[in-house]
Amino acid sequence: MSKFDEIRYFYDHEVNEALGSIARDPMMKALMNFTFPDTDEQVWLEQFKNVHSISDFQHQFVAFAVRQILAKSSDGLTTSGFDKLDKNTPYLFISNHRDIVLDTSLLNLVLLEGGYIMTASAIGDNLVRKKFLNVLAKLNRNFLVQRGLPLREQLTSSQTMSEYIREQLYNEKRSVWIAQREGRTKDGNDSTQQGVLKMLAMAAGDLSLTDYFKTLKIVPISISYEYDPTDSLKMPQLLARHRDEEYIKGKNEDFTNILSGILGQKKRIHIHAGDILDTELDEIAVTIDNKNKQLQAIAQVIDRSIISHYKLWPTKYIAYDLLHNTNKYTSEYTEQEKQLFIRRLEMRIDPSDPVSRKYFLAMYANPLVNKLKVDNNRQ
Template sequence: MTKTNDPFIDIRPYNDDEIPAAIDRLVNDEEFIGAILQHRFSNHAGWFKALMSPIVKIYLRMKWSKLDSVETIQLEVKKYLDRTLNTTTRGVTYSGLDKLDKESAYLFVSNHRDIAMDPALVNYGLFQGQHKTVRIAIGDNLLKKPCATELMRLNKSFIVKRSAKGPREMMKALGTLSGYIKHSLDTGHSIWIAQKEGRAKDGNDFTDPAILKMFHVEGRKQKVPFADYIKSLKIVPVSISYENDPCDIAKALELWEKAEHGSYEKGEFEDIESIIQGIVGDKGRVHVAFGDVIEDTFETPDALAEEIDRQIHHNYKLFPINQLAAGDEQVADDVKQSLKDKLMQLPESAQPYLIASYANPVNNQP
């Protein structure tokens, strides 16, 4: 088993030898089994679900018995992703992958529109291009249930402790996170992390310099200047564009609610609902653009953030709905109808938020 003196044991993904025990914990997690039964047999009576519970556990034990390594889990996820992309997109395209060295580890800093699909699409492209898949940064705000933590850590996700309280605990969490990112890159494992905390619900993709400062916490410990340390990380900006955002109405309503009432109260299962909607909802065409490795000298997090933003905006693939939202009427009638149908689902005063979410990528183009 894994040694307990591992400084990253609380946040890192599971190693191959830890997978059987994690799967066993999942199968015995009543909340997890309950969620499956609720999803699969939502119209059935409670007694029927209780009857099905041991059968579901036996089925999962059999189905997952062959999942004994990170690789076998990723291949299983890929099968599911193949089906999902076939039914929920009109094709996924990639650019910039040919510039990346298959033997190198990169720190992919990406715009963030969808909780689960963004890193999944990056991984999908890397896998198809015979590159190694990434370790995925995920906020602990999405891991309130133990079963969610198990599932994510089984699939190469590591935990960003946003809920750390107090300066000392926060600094410790940042130091561990920064050290883990450097350790991963140094041992040949690429990283995916969003350019800021939370999704860009307004379509404005801008990097939070605080994340770039976090990268350097380990560098400060090693007494390496910011500019030199950043070069060693091989940062690659990534732009992900969806022709249709399955969560666009929910995002617009949230922004409207915040503007109207000064705050927005998130429902207990809202994050989970967003994840499911993002996976099963129609995405239209999707494009993932890998930018250039950042090799120039940037002395400050702000200057580096500007370069990441420049690449993300420049490489963002615009679709006709973006052009229409930004005021260009020279688009097909079905695109106009599609935007109109979306707006009809919102109160009139909330409609500008949805329009802005599709227009902002056009406005941000350099």
């Protein structure tokens, strides 16, 4: 038994049996009907029998599903920065996190279509408690982040995950995707949690922190949706925080978020691959000798990359102007775009509630605010 068995995705020799175990699940039928609307059930059930690796499953089914999601719920996906990457090199992609399933699914579609190494991707085990979702996640090369453990077990789990990520990058030559923070960004402020970097550093062995991070080939990823399909679903947690109340998730809340993210309107989407962290790590090694301060500095480097390359769609400028009651950015959007956004706001929250209105608008405006701060600090 491998020490990674509790968290790992399926080995290829396990794939066919695992897929067979969920082939007739009603949720699989719904997924396949969505992906191949004109195909009879018996056709894809028969095709499943020929799937013997994760690569087979991703090429023959997952890629088609993601393309359908884009076709039905977006105005298209654009990218930048990927031409700087080597197609035969595994990278550690550290990404801002807006959507449970789509962030990594869209990145992997870009990698697949560009001929790059696709990722093993971290997903919270709280999101895949249902058997169908657990199996589907592991069939799609997701490994599990164990949530809600007691402190001692959490440390052991973090060590295991750190070693697993190292194993993927070093030995399996497999790229890895992790979010810059635990859980999605709810308020539009993309920031890297030092705890994520601390976890990664646990497998450094004899290498210094910065030398080890150089070997991981860290690439910050900025993903930006014109409309956040789960914007209204993020509001209860933001309002609870505003009232200084504990927020308790509803029973099927995560699943509702997954479905809304997949099916909800996103309009345009952009993914940018930043530069590999390299000279910045050398500079941090020379100027900072305290490990915690080094982690803080690395987090800031990742944040600067993600924020400065975040695509600012018209919705960000509209939200800023509405929030601050100004016409500062009217050149960045049309009157029609503004009216569409206002209609969305009115349909998704109670616009007469000033607190809800403020938090909804800030969710969209904060990427612009943060980008302005980054640009000012560079001057």
